[in-house]
Amino acid sequence: MTVTADELPPGLVAQAELGPDWADWLDRLPRLASDLLGDWDLGRDGATLWHGFESLVIPVRDSAGGEAVLKVAFDGDDEGVHEALGLQHWGGRGAVTLMRADPRRRALLLERLERHDLTGVDDLEACAVVGELYGRLHIPAPRRLATLTSYVQRWIDALADVPRDAPIPRRLVEQALSLGGDLVADASSIGVMIHGDLHHENVLRRGGSEWVIIDPKPLSGDAHYEPAPMLWNHLDTHGRRDVREVVRARFHTIVDGAGLDPDRARDWVIVRMILNAHWAIEDAERMSRALTSSEREWITTCIAVAKAVMD
Numbered sequence: 001m002t003v004t005a006d007e008l009p010p011g012l013v014a015q016a017e018l019g020p021d022w023a024d025w026l027d028r029l030p031r032l033a034s035d036l037l038g039d040w041d042l043g044r045d046g047a048t049l050w051h052g053f054e055s056l057v058i059p060v061r062d063s064a065g066g067e068a069v070l071k072v073a074f075d076g077d078d079e080g081v082h083e084a085l086g087l088q089h090w091g092g093r094g095a096v097t098l099m100r101a102d103p104r105r106r107a108l109l110l111e112r113l114e115r116h117d118l119t120g121v122d123d124l125e126a127c128a129v130v131g132e133l134y135g136r137l138h139i140p141a142p143r144r145l146a147t148l149t150s151y152v153q154r155w156i157d158a159l160a161d162v163p164r165d166a167p168i169p170r171r172l173v174e175q176a177l178s179l180g181g182d183l184v185a186d187a188s189s190i191g192v193m194i195h196g197d198l199h200h201e202n203v204l205r206r207g208g209s210e211w212v213i214i215d216p217k218p219l220s221g222d223a224h225y226e227p228a229p230m231l232w233n234h235l236d237t238h239g240r241r242d243v244r245e246v247v248r249a250r251f252h253t254i255v256d257g258a259g260l261d262p263d264r265a266r267d268w269v270i271v272r273m274i275l276n277a278h279w280a281i282e283d284a285e286r287m288s289r290a291l292t293s294s295e296r297e298w299i300t301t302c303i304a305v306a307k308a309v310m311d
Contacts (some may be wrong), residue, residue: 001043002034003058012051019286021076029056032097032137033072040100043071050115052215054080059112068099069141072276073106077310079196079217082145084108086193086218096204096214113212114205114274119234126200129211130230131257132225137213140192141220148194148221149184156180159278167291167299168277174307176274179267192220199229222263227254228272233303243301247308266309277302 008029016023032166033056042060045067049058054074062068073080084101087108091097102111120125156177164170183189195202196217206212211216233248251269255262284291291299 001037001042001050003030003037003056005030005045007049008048008056009051015054015074020102023075025074025076028118029072032105033058033070033105034103036072036105040109042068042109043139044123055093055215060109067112069110069112071110073108075106078146080106080215082218083216085142085144085268086195086216088248089139089142089193089218090137090218092212094133095212095216096206110214111206113214114208115303116205116228117204118200118211121200121309123246124253126203127230127253128257128287129203130198131254132199133211133213133224134258134260135196136190136194138223140168140188140217140224141191143218145218147190148219149189151219152189153181153184155275155278156184157270158282162218162278162281166278166281167296168274168281168303172270172274173278176306178277180271185269189222190220192221192223194219194223194226194227197229198226199233201233214224222264222268224260225268225272227251227260227265228269228305230254231269231309232273232276232301235301235305243304244308247305253307267293269309270306273306 008026010306013026029258036042037058041063045059045061048059050059056072058072060068060070073083078191081103082097087095087098088101096113097111099111100105101109119130121129159179161171161179162168162173193215193231196219197215198213202210202215203213204206231250235243235246251265253264254260280291280295280299284295
């Protein structure tokens, strides 16, 4: 059984615009997925192919007829390189169960969960679910995991070179640099296994009642690093509600429910939001073009979220 180029989801094919590494991976993907189906004795379960931001997900059945999904991820960066290790370490507790892995090919065979995420749940209830998940996910990190601080140090080093005319208030850049430096130097910024990208769409139902995470980017880090994605995602679904009000309600629901230090969580939110804004600028610079309207809107959102948690 094979996967053809014509079947790839358009949303995934569009990632070729992100650069030659993406285009190369997408060219190789149909053969790679087909080889994995054969090597692991898997049969496709229906014609539909799913995708994430950087992965193809294929509903399959194993040789015994059991349901699963085959996930094949982009291999041009190191963000998800330890996904298999993290899922193995969690062992299905609060996380999707790993059935088989080929790290070299960035391939995972995973339990098939319900396609029901937190986007359809009341906003603060979703935050409460995530806060509860932290309690199961934030366990001592295995030594083999890369550290959060090793990444953040590189990110803030690059942020220090942002032009003064960049569309980010300079005081926020300086604040993020100062906070980031302090957090990198703090020994408690490593040691806990973190998801790294835990938001509404990365939480699915298991068995109709239990919520579990998918698509982790595991690192040895700090639990207080986690809340930011739940603050910036799906802000556009609140219509005319004040962004500050929504962000602050989410922040306090997560922090209170998870028993986090609000000041430390706030510092990480500020750092992450300004880094996000900077990456949008870097993407445009790398492609030698002006910022798009969507990138400018995203930068505005990043700044608004950072400001919302400050007071």
